[in-house]
Amino acid sequence: MATFLLRRLLQSIPVFIGIILICFALLKLSGDPTNIIASPRATAAERAKIRESLGLNRPWYEQLGRYFRGDLGDSYRHHRPVFSMIMEGAAVTARVAVSAMCIAVCLGLFSGLLSAYRPRTMIDYSSAAISSFGVSVPAFFLAMILTLIFAVHLNWLPIPRPDADWKYLIIPIATLGLLNTAMLARLTRNCMLAEMSEGYVRTARAKGRGPLRTMLTHAFPNVLVPITTVIGTDLAALLGGAVLTETACSIPGLGRVVFQAISERDHPVIIGGCLFFAVIFVTANLVVDLFYGVLDPRIRHNE
Amino acid sequence: MTRRIFAALVVVLAVSSVTRAAEGKKIFRIPLSENPPSLDPVQIQDVTSDGVARKIFNGLVRFNAEMKPAPDLAEAVPEWNTADNSYTFKLRKGVKFHNGREVKAADVKYSWERLLDPNVSQRTQILEPVVGAKDKIDGKAKDVPGIAIVDDYTVKITLTGPSPTFLLEIGMVNASIIPKEEVDKAAGAFSRKPCGTGPFKLVEWKENAKIVLERNADYFLGAPKLDGVTFEVIPAPQARLDLFQQGEFEVCDIPLGSVKKMREGHPEWISENSTFRTNYLGMAMNTIADGKSIPADPVGTNPKLREAINLAVNRKYICEVILEGRGKPANSILPEGMMAHSNDLIASKYDPAKARTLLAEAGYPKGEGLRPLTFLYKNDPDIKKIVVSIHHDLQAIGLKVDLQALDWGAFLERVGKEPPDMFYLGWVADYNDPDNFLYYLFHSRQWGEAGNETRYKNPEVDTLLDNARKTMDQAKRIELYQKAEKIILGELPWALMDNRINVILLQPYVKNVKGKLCPLDVGHYLNQIEFSTVDLEK
Numbered sequence: 001m002a003t004f005l006l007r008r009l010l011q012s013i014p015v016f017i018g019i020i021l022i023c024f025a026l027l028k029l030s031g032d033p034t035n036i037i038a039s040p041r042a043t044a045a046e047r048a049k050i051r052e053s054l055g056l057n058r059p060w061y062e063q064l065g066r067y068f069r070g071d072l073g074d075s076y077r078h079h080r081p082v083f084s085m086i087m088e089g090a091a092v093t094a095r096v097a098v099s100a101m102c103i104a105v106c107l108g109l110f111s112g113l114l115s116a117y118r119p120r121t122m123i124d125y126s127s128a129a130i131s132s133f134g135v136s137v138p139a140f141f142l143a144m145i146l147t148l149i150f151a152v153h154l155n156w157l158p159i160p161r162p163d164a165d166w167k168y169l170i171i172p173i174a175t176l177g178l179l180n181t182a183m184l185a186r187l188t189r190n191c192m193l194a195e196m197s198e199g200y201v202r203t204a205r206a207k208g209r210g211p212l213r214t215m216l217t218h219a220f221p222n223v224l225v226p227i228t229t230v231i232g233t234d235l236a237a238l239l240g241g242a243v244l245t246e247t248a249c250s251i252p253g254l255g256r257v258v259f260q261a262i263s264e265r266d267h268p269v270i271i272g273g274c275l276f277f278a279v280i281f282v283t284a285n286l287v288v289d290l291f292y293g294v295l296d297p298r299i300r301h302n303e
Numbered sequence: 304m305t306r307r308i309f310a311a312l313v314v315v316l317a318v319s320s321v322t323r324a325a326e327g328k329k330i331f332r333i334p335l336s337e338n339p340p341s342l343d344p345v346q347i348q349d350v351t352s353d354g355v356a357r358k359i360f361n362g363l364v365r366f367n368a369e370m371k372p373a374p375d376l377a378e379a380v381p382e383w384n385t386a387d388n389s390y391t392f393k394l395r396k397g398v399k400f401h402n403g404r405e406v407k408a409a410d411v412k413y414s415w416e417r418l419l420d421p422n423v424s425q426r427t428q429i430l431e432p433v434v435g436a437k438d439k440i441d442g443k444a445k446d447v448p449g450i451a452i453v454d455d456y457t458v459k460i461t462l463t464g465p466s467p468t469f470l471l472e473i474g475m476v477n478a479s480i481i482p483k484e485e486v487d488k489a490a491g492a493f494s495r496k497p498c499g500t501g502p503f504k505l506v507e508w509k510e511n512a513k514i515v516l517e518r519n520a521d522y523f524l525g526a527p528k529l530d531g532v533t534f535e536v537i538p539a540p541q542a543r544l545d546l547f548q549q550g551e552f553e554v555c556d557i558p559l560g561s562v563k564k565m566r567e568g569h570p571e572w573i574s575e576n577s578t579f580r581t582n583y584l585g586m587a588m589n590t591i592a593d594g595k596s597i598p599a600d601p602v603g604t605n606p607k608l609r610e611a612i613n614l615a616v617n618r619k620y621i622c623e624v625i626l627e628g629r630g631k632p633a634n635s636i637l638p639e640g641m642m643a644h645s646n647d648l649i650a651s652k653y654d655p656a657k658a659r660t661l662l663a664e665a666g667y668p669k670g671e672g673l674r675p676l677t678f679l680y681k682n683d684p685d686i687k688k689i690v691v692s693i694h695h696d697l698q699a700i701g702l703k704v705d706l707q708a709l710d711w712g713a714f715l716e717r718v719g720k721e722p723p724d725m726f727y728l729g730w731v732a733d734y735n736d737p738d739n740f741l742y743y744l745f746h747s748r749q750w751g752e753a754g755n756e757t758r759y760k761n762p763e764v765d766t767l768l769d770n771a772r773k774t775m776d777q778a779k780r781i782e783l784y785q786k787a788e789k790i791i792l793g794e795l796p797w798a799l800m801d802n803r804i805n806v807i808l809l810q811p812y813v814k815n816v817k818g819k820l821c822p823l824d825v826g827h828y829l830n831q832i833e834f835s836t837v838d839l840e841k
Contacts, residue, residue: 252511
């Protein structure tokens, strides 16, 4: 186990190096950030001073080297440490993402199992129709529609705003939760139906096990591997921040921090954000891999 | 069960909203479109940060209703001393910073030397006319001899020569007076822990979410009538409007497309003011080839082509239909209400028939023989609507136009380095002086990214603008600027588009704001309003 962990951690180092290199190269190609930082009336000398104070006139390898030393530096435009900007955004995003994922896992698995238990019935068809809607509708649009209906017209919920109170997070959490529910429900249903046609299921049924019990105790554990993979990557994607939903719902999350940085050419924040996404994805994959061992004894990490 | 949970949720929400209203404090709530990048005066250059900071800080002078310099921390606006090119400021006595310490002359010296320090400041040019400023900016000197402390309440500012705009420059938020000990205490984070002398002081700043200010009971112009001001970051324009309509904000902007609805449905909310913002279609006048400037082909070399473009655009349609009445066709570079503005200029006529004739006279009948012209604009849905309308008008006279959208940074870089044939931009004055328009945008010294993006060059205009900078005689300056503007408009480096009208929403119970907004108030942050006088009468 320890060897596995160590190996995986070592494997992730080239990933981080690659990301820093690619981001840095792309940002350098995208142009000079001074124009956005400088006042429109700034003279050439003043712009040169800004470049100097941001270290943009230093050799490229010095500018790049900083990131390898783990120093993300300060935001060009917001004049504060990138690390704290990302952590503040990530904390807000994590709250929404984890809540949304909890909803998605509960509803998605339940609805998927229900569809698989009663395939080609009204339950299955309506679940499929709702899932198709959920998979196809864009998040920001759903957020706006939910706000319009429940907050503006019916006045049942408050309009989302950047407040720590849970009541303001209901709409964004519901939006992201429902969208991920749809994906999980479809996946669970399809995997379960495939699994239910396996020989061991028929054997279990022949030995007198009830249909529900066969499904839950025999077939379901076997579909958990692909489902866990999807939950892991979906959660990682959510933790990276949902720019559009965060904008539509005024959530001060990571997606907005990074998006704003991109439009402002705030290079340190963009690189910091990308590194953070990489850490999240690498960790999520690692956790999922560890879970495989728990879920399926055939996958052993010490070999 | 579900019903019960839902009922419980409704009760919780109802109770929490009751407690919110029951606080009974007079809080002025303003939605922000973005988190202010910095509240350190020397770093501020955007309307949002300025809107928050002006409630926290004061400078020596401020702008009065006529946008002329008026006393703020200074007892009076000083007279210009021609003998030694100086201003002597007498400070009000007993003015206290938010930390309780009295403002003294040494604070002015500290704040302004900091404004000249390029390591922290991004607005060093404001104090450039001060003796010794250049050495400080270049890092050659620590002290600025032009800022001299006479006694605890007197500061003498010596300039290198007459500077007619100096008192206006220092009326900007960047020249605010701040306490050294708080800057030191914040250890590089003064932009997050601002401390000034203003009517409100910062209590809490949740990044990207909320900024809470509370009243400064010791404010030198009298304790504010409000208990506090809160700003909330709501990036989506429609969400801001929805919240305003639910009574969650006292002021709000209006997303494009909703102005008509608001005017008709809620005329009691509407507040309008003209602004010092001129939008224009810039045309490439000159370009650099082999280190020399030559007229840019074809727009810069062909005045008739520029005139045809100018006559082809239907500004009335843009102002009335696209902007929903939030602009009026601009006839002069200097907006209405600005010093030296002239009503006699008519720079924007709409005459497509004449435009076609001129195009033929320019050598391109129906646009034949002319390559497609590049038209660059900032990638923004609202600007795109205007640009598409201009594009349509230009095509109607036979011009082939290649529209290109770029994000703001790339747009500025492209326009600053090498102007495209045409580009759409706007300029908002920092204060009421033509220098802020004409010098920055048309003097050949300002070529490229410094402001003169069309690379307009006329030695006569340069001389007029330079002379207007050297004299303190306002009547003479007006004459010089009017002359310069006439010459510039005759050569048409810009096809003027519109002067923007600021239309915002204000709750009817807000007192002392409506009717007091000046042309420097762009947007809904009420930047120029003296906030200690604002009240809510619910």
